[in-house]
Amino acid sequence: MVFNEKIVDAGELKHIEGKIELYWIYTSGEAGDRFFKALKDEGKFLAAKCTCCGKTYFPPRIYCEYDFSETEFVEISGEGCVRAFAVATLDNNEESLKNPEIYAIIDMDGTDGCIIHLLGEMDAEDIRVGMKVKPVLKSKEEREGRITDILYFKPV
Amino acid sequence: MTRVAVVGAGYSGFNSNTPDLSWKELMYEAAVRAYEDAGVDPRKDVDAFVTCAEDFWEGFAIFDEFVPDQLGAVLKPTFTVDADFLYGIANAVMIIKSGLADIAVVEAHSKASDILTFGEVIKFAFDPIWLRPIGKAHPYYFAALEKSAYMTARGYSDDVFAKVVEKNKANGRLNSDAPYAGKVTADDVLRSEAVFYPIRKLEIAQRADGAIVFVLAREEIARELTDTPIWVSGVGWWSETSNYDTMSFTAAYARKSAEMAYKMAGITNPARQIDVAEVDDRFAFKEVQHIEALKLAKSNEIPELVEGGYFGRGGDLPVNVSGGSLSVGNLLEATGGQKALEVVLQLRGEAGRRQVDAEVGVAQAWRYIPTASGAVAVFSR
Ligand SMILES: [Zn+2]
Numbered sequence: 001m002v003f004n005e006k007i008v009d010a011g012e013l014k015h016i017e018g019k020i021e022l023y024w025i026y027t028s029g030e031a032g033d034r035f036f037k038a039l040k041d042e043g044k045f046l047a048a049k050c051t052c053c054g055k056t057y058f059p060p061r062i063y064c065e066y067d068f069s070e071t072e073f074v075e076i077s078g079e080g081c082v083r084a085f086a087v088a089t090l091d092n093n094e095e096s097l098k099n100p101e102i103y104a105i106i107d108m109d110g111t112d113g114c115i116i117h118l119l120g121e122m123d124a125e126d127i128r129v130g131m132k133v134k135p136v137l138k139s140k141e142e143r144e145g146r147i148t149d150i151l152y153f154k155p156v
Numbered sequence: 157m158t159r160v161a162v163v164g165a166g167y168s169g170f171n172s173n174t175p176d177l178s179w180k181e182l183m184y185e186a187a188v189r190a191y192e193d194a195g196v197d198p199r200k201d202v203d204a205f206v207t208c209a210e211d212f213w214e215g216f217a218i219f220d221e222f223v224p225d226q227l228g229a230v231l232k233p234t235f236t237v238d239a240d241f242l243y244g245i246a247n248a249v250m251i252i253k254s255g256l257a258d259i260a261v262v263e264a265h266s267k268a269s270d271i272l273t274f275g276e277v278i279k280f281a282f283d284p285i286w287l288r289p290i291g292k293a294h295p296y297y298f299a300a301l302e303k304s305a306y307m308t309a310r311g312y313s314d315d316v317f318a319k320v321v322e323k324n325k326a327n328g329r330l331n332s333d334a335p336y337a338g339k340v341t342a343d344d345v346l347r348s349e350a351v352f353y354p355i356r357k358l359e360i361a362q363r364a365d366g367a368i369v370f371v372l373a374r375e376e377i378a379r380e381l382t383d384t385p386i387w388v389s390g391v392g393w394w395s396e397t398s399n400y401d402t403m404s405f406t407a408a409y410a411r412k413s414a415e416m417a418y419k420m421a422g423i424t425n426p427a428r429q430i431d432v433a434e435v436d437d438r439f440a441f442k443e444v445q446h447i448e449a450l451k452l453a454k455s456n457e458i459p460e461l462v463e464g465g466y467f468g469r470g471g472d473l474p475v476n477v478s479g480g481s482l483s484v485g486n487l488l489e490a491t492g493g494q495k496a497l498e499v500v501l502q503l504r505g506e507a508g509r510r511q512v513d514a515e516v517g518v519a520q521a522w523r524y525i526p527t528a529s530g531a532v533a534v535f536s537r
Binding site: 003006007010013015017018020024026028032057058059061065083084085086087088089090091092093094097101103104105112113114115116117118124129146147148 | 175176185188215270272273275276279284285286287289290291292293294295296297298300301302303304305308349350351352353354355397399400401402405
């Protein structure tokens with residue numbers, strides 16, 4: 001039937017709208033906990049150095065993904081260099097954002113890792129790959145121990 | 157160990173939307189056509205079924221439980237791989253080679269038009285602690301960052317990506333199942349809105365619906381069923397990492413999965429031995445990345461080869477002669493299915509006006525934003 005009796009009257013087509021309303025807590029884990037506490041309480045940045053190969057991870061984690069051994073936390077400046085950037089003009093629903101957002105991959109100084117975050121206090125035309133940037137944090141009272149405690153990165 | 161062949165292929169679609177059929181009916185249409193093509197009865201002849209789906213694309217949980225009826229698989233061994241169709245091919249090959257089945261079926265589909273919040277679903281794949289809370293932009297920005305990193309690493313200008321769009325949109329004009337085919341020049345692409353700079357609007361594959369079903373069989377049965385078995389001569393799959401800080405952004409996942417598939421297929425010089433390729437082009441830069449990763453050309457030669465038509469329909473190594481995802485649309489987990497389908501049709505000589513001369517073909521798919529994972533399958537006549 002499906003092959004020779006197609007619905008051709010669009011008015012007859014039926015569908016039901018649905019949604020999934022679900023909630024979680026996402027545990028940040030040992031590495032995340034250490035990182036976000038240091039960020040929130042002291043405005044400091046932590047990375048994690050592999051005790052075996054010396055590779056320094058950012059974002060920090062408690063194991064090295066190459067040799068599967070443990071890491072130790074090391075403090076870093078939080079500054080870095082722009083490796084790549086993108087200027088987004090549309091939101092999740094593909095509608096125009098009021099203000100375009102500039103995202104960047106920022107190679108973090110003193111690590112082998114990087115962060116993906118927003119750039120601020122600069123125009124898209126002025127961004128150059130390789131430019132040095134530093135984080136702008138929320139005030140200590142406003143910080144919640146989340147990645148959004150970093151508002152954006154701005155030119156050094 | 158037995159060889160494994162594709163003995164039947166069927167599909168439904170591909171369309172920008174399919175309001176008259178449910179996703180199950182899409183699967184049913186594709187399955188009926190595949191079984192007709194193979195000359196098999198799923199209730200009697202098929203030993204195992206593999207479906208490829210991701211719960212969040214579907215909008216409900218435990219997708220595998222929703223499968224058997226529309227494939228003729230009730231009371232039969234089935235399972236779902238939450239990955240692209242090409243991972244399903246790899247699983248079917250293993251099931252047959254291990255002797256667990258003589259005939260196995262692989263299915264994947266997209267009912268993307270049912271998804272009202274596509275951007276939100278992709279965002280759900282972003283790390284909830286480190287990435288998802290940042291900014292309000294559509295997750296396409298992640299692909300734009302990857303393109304930016306890749307262009308810088310390789311020193312490519314935007315012309316090469318614009319040319320890819322022009323080529324694929326033109327190829328799609330000979331494919332009646334390519335809803336996004338069109339007459340678009342590289343200049344049009346470069347002039348289209350930079351919605352996610354450096355990605356422009358025309359560099360993004362729009363969503364499409366469809367389903368693909370393959371019937372695979374071991375060698376002796378394949379030869380009984382068809383005069384044109386298409387051998388699955390190699391399969392490979394590979395993941396880099398889920399962490400953006402250790403991703404290559406140069407498609408190492410595709411390079412390694414291709415190496416795995418080429419080794420199995422005995423291919424030592426892919427640039428010479430592969431006659432036709434269908435690679436993931438859901439963003440134009442991904443095609444270039446994947447051509448490089450599949451070693452279809454040396455990276456420093458790719459811009460010149462793209463410009464000179466080497467990968468065009470009449471070129472030495474046609475890539476995405478179907479029109480690719482830029483013409484057919486983003487089929488979610490069925491993306492690799494459309495690519496494998498095109499390779500099979502080309503090797504059978506059933507590709508109609510877009511037929512090219514080919515004995516060996518490769519299909520490749522990526523697991524989409526924000527992953528660094530993918531799979532490859534090599535087919536031969
Ligand atoms: Zn290590």
